[in-house]
Amino acid sequence: MITLDIFGITNNGLLAVTALLTGFALVALAMWIAGLISPRSFNPQKGEAYECGIPTRGESMSQFKVGYYLFAILFLMFDVETVFLYPWAVRMRELGVQGLISIAVFFGVLVLGLIYAWRKGALEWK
Amino acid sequence: MQDFSIITDAIHSFLLTYLPGWLTVTVECVLIGVGLLLVYALLALFYIYYERKVCAAFQCRLGPNRVGPWGLLQSFADMFKILIKELIQLNNIDKFLFALAPYLVIIASMLAFAVLPWGNGLQIIDFNIGIFFLIAVSSIGVLGILLAGWSSNNKFTLIGALRSGAQMVSYELSVGLSVITMVCLAGTMSVGGIVDEQSDLWFIFKGHVPAIIAFIIYMIAGTAECNRGPFDLPEAESELTAGYHTEYSGIHFGFFYLAEYLNLFIVSGVASLLFLGGWMPLHIPGWEAFNHIMDFIPSVIWFLGKAFLLSFVIIWFKWTFPRLRIDQMLLLEWKYLLPIGLFNLALMTCVIVFGWHF
Numbered sequence: 001m002i003t004l005d006i007f008g009i010t011n012n013g014l015l016a017v018t019a020l021l022t023g024f025a026l027v028a029l030a031m032w033i034a035g036l037i038s039p040r041s042f043n044p045q046k047g048e049a050y051e052c053g054i055p056t057r058g059e060s061m062s063q064f065k066v067g068y069y070l071f072a073i074l075f076l077m078f079d080v081e082t083v084f085l086y087p088w089a090v091r092m093r094e095l096g097v098q099g100l101i102s103i104a105v106f107f108g109v110l111v112l113g114l115i116y117a118w119r120k121g122a123l124e125w126k
Numbered sequence: 127m128q129d130f131s132i133i134t135d136a137i138h139s140f141l142l143t144y145l146p147g148w149l150t151v152t153v154e155c156v157l158i159g160v161g162l163l164l165v166y167a168l169l170a171l172f173y174i175y176y177e178r179k180v181c182a183a184f185q186c187r188l189g190p191n192r193v194g195p196w197g198l199l200q201s202f203a204d205m206f207k208i209l210i211k212e213l214i215q216l217n218n219i220d221k222f223l224f225a226l227a228p229y230l231v232i233i234a235s236m237l238a239f240a241v242l243p244w245g246n247g248l249q250i251i252d253f254n255i256g257i258f259f260l261i262a263v264s265s266i267g268v269l270g271i272l273l274a275g276w277s278s279n280n281k282f283t284l285i286g287a288l289r290s291g292a293q294m295v296s297y298e299l300s301v302g303l304s305v306i307t308m309v310c311l312a313g314t315m316s317v318g319g320i321v322d323e324q325s326d327l328w329f330i331f332k333g334h335v336p337a338i339i340a341f342i343i344y345m346i347a348g349t350a351e352c353n354r355g356p357f358d359l360p361e362a363e364s365e366l367t368a369g370y371h372t373e374y375s376g377i378h379f380g381f382f383y384l385a386e387y388l389n390l391f392i393v394s395g396v397a398s399l400l401f402l403g404g405w406m407p408l409h410i411p412g413w414e415a416f417n418h419i420m421d422f423i424p425s426v427i428w429f430l431g432k433a434f435l436l437s438f439v440i441i442w443f444k445w446t447f448p449r450l451r452i453d454q455m456l457l458l459e460w461k462y463l464l465p466i467g468l469f470n471l472a473l474m475t476c477v478i479v480f481g482w483h484f
Contacts, residue, residue: 014155015251016237016259022159023236026166027229027381030209034377039212047217049280050372060218060279068288071456075295078464082302085471086258089309092478100479111468123460125453 067125074117081110130425131247158250166239166388171201173387176434177441184445208383211376216279219373223277228374228381230270235388237263242395243321243404245425256317257305260396261298264351267385268294271360271370274382278373286369289452290360293350296459297357300347303467304340307474308400311337311483321404326411328403332484336474341401343467345439348393350455352386355444359452394436398429402436405429411484 049056088095088103117123137157141150175190175198182189190197216224240250241260253259268291275287311333312320323329330337350357361369371382398404405425409417450458477483 012251012253014151015158015240016253018155018159019162019237019240019251020233022162022166022240023233024229025159026163026236027232030377030380034209034211034213037210038376039210041212042215046214049216049218049278050367051280051282056281060281061276061284062281064284064288068292071292071296074460075299078299079295079302082299082306085306086309086315089306090313090315092310092475093313100475107468107472114464114468118461123456125456 070122074122077113078110081106081113129247130245134247162236162240162250166236167384169391170384170387171205173391173437174201174204174383176437177387177390180438180441181445184442205380208380209377213378214375216373218279220277220279223273224373227270227274227277228378228385230273231267231385232381234263234265234267234270235385235392237266238392239388241317242392242429243317243399244429245405248405248426249318252316252318254319255315257309257315257320257396257400260317261302261305264389264392265294265298267389270385274374275370278370280373282366282368283370283372286360286362286366286372290353290370292452293353293357293360293455296456297347297350297463300343300459300463300467301351303464303471304344304347305400307336307340307467307471308333310471310474310478317399317404320399321406324403324406326409327484328401328406328408330401333474333477334483336470336477337401339466339470340474341397343463343470344397344400345436347459347463348397349440349443350459352389352393352440354386354390354440356447356449357455358444358449359455362449390437390440391433394433394440395429397436398432402432403428 049060084106085103088099092099092103138150138154141153145153178200179189179197190200193199193203237251238260241253241256241263243249251259271290271294272287275283275285275290278284308320308329309315311329312323314320314323324332330341333340353360360366361371363369366372371379374382405428407417407420407423407425407428409420
């Protein structure tokens with residue numbers, strides 16, 4: 001291996017937490033600075049939703065198309081299945097023929113699922 | 127080959143002579159944090175300038191050219207302008223979720239940013255499941271976008287957020303599949319390990335046909351992941367004002383803007399990691415003299431050069447293709463990219479099993 005741990009820190013969890021806190025600090029710091037130097041003025045019209053100039057009508061958090069849910073469920077199914085492919089992908093050379101047959105069966109189920117969804121018309125946007 | 131760990135090791139041993147062990151680690155973590163913050167902000171500013179210049183070139187304009195030499199300071203001026211704008215207090219919003227959304231978006235891109243292989247010995251987080259961690263954290267961003275659209279109490283933002291959600295989760299499958307294809311070839315998920323595996327030949331040459339197919343799928347899906355044209359339906363300005371961040375003002379809007387450009391960099395960075403060798407210089411087996419000359423170019427320049435080149439391609443997409451409709455966008459993913467990706471994974475397995483790669 002050529003790559004070395006930065007500063008010799010081997011605890012990657014610590015580094016991940018550092019990055020997370022950095023992201024948090026970036027937003028918090030910028031919000032604080034903006035709060036100090038940005039102007040404030042009050043106007044009742046200002047808080048209105050930015051739509052088209054006339055007062056908003058109806059409920060904003062309204063119902064939406066069920067198609068979005070359908071694709072979210074499809075995504076959930078395929079994403080969980082692809083997660084199972086990662087461990088095999090790393091160890092595929094060591095697992096050999098047995099691993100290949102096992103994953104072929106699993107892969108077949110995944111493809112059948114896609115074909116089923118396709119034939120059922122779940123992939124259409126209606 | 128230059129090794130940046132010499133510098134970090136020197137700082138480490140310098141600190142260790144004056145401070146106890148635990149304090150050294152703390153100081154180093156703070157140093158890493160400050161470094162990340164600076165690089166993140168500077169890169170975002172550079173990308174804003176870069177995109178505007180490239181866009182201007184495509185439209186036969188000059189682009190920013192007044193503030194500083196060649197307009198280089200334009201994005202700094204824009205940042206200060208956005209910082210001094212008023213943060214408008216809105217009626218009827220979910221205040222907590224509204225404030226939380228930028229945090230999620232920025233943290234997701236910052237974590238993904240820290241995993242990228244910057245150079246030889248300049249990588250921050252190097253988990254043994256590095257690339258999986260990267261995919262995992264970059265999908266937190268979609269939560270921030272959904273929250274932003276939902277909490278704003280505006281019809282346009284809600285539609286924008288839902289479109290963005292449908293788009294990002296759909297295309298994540300293709301991103302995941304092309305990553306798995308390359309993990310098969312690499313035999314490791316560690317980012318450092320993947321770069322190391324490419325020391326003789328980059329994966330796009332090593333894996334030839336399946337690697338090139340995976341690269342094309344990754345570039346299309348990556349463009350959709352960062353909500354850029356032709357997949358910019360979440361913020362289609364002609365139909366949805368500005369999409370999910372319509373109601374955000376001042377620096378609040380700036381965070382989404384920042385994260386969008388950083389996601390562009392992360393997508394091109396990951397593409398260069400998986401297919402073009404990360405920071406690894408161009409090596410051709412057998413050409414010893416050529417390989418030595420390539421080693422003289424610092425690894426950071428290799429990585430940034432590849433990332434900027436791939437970003438140029440993604441920006442090029444934006445100015446070439448018209449925006450897709452939502453049904454076309456979902457059709458492209460579920461009926462073309464996903465089946466091709468699955469087939470490509472099987473193809474890559476065959477290539478590895480029969481030893482057809484270089």
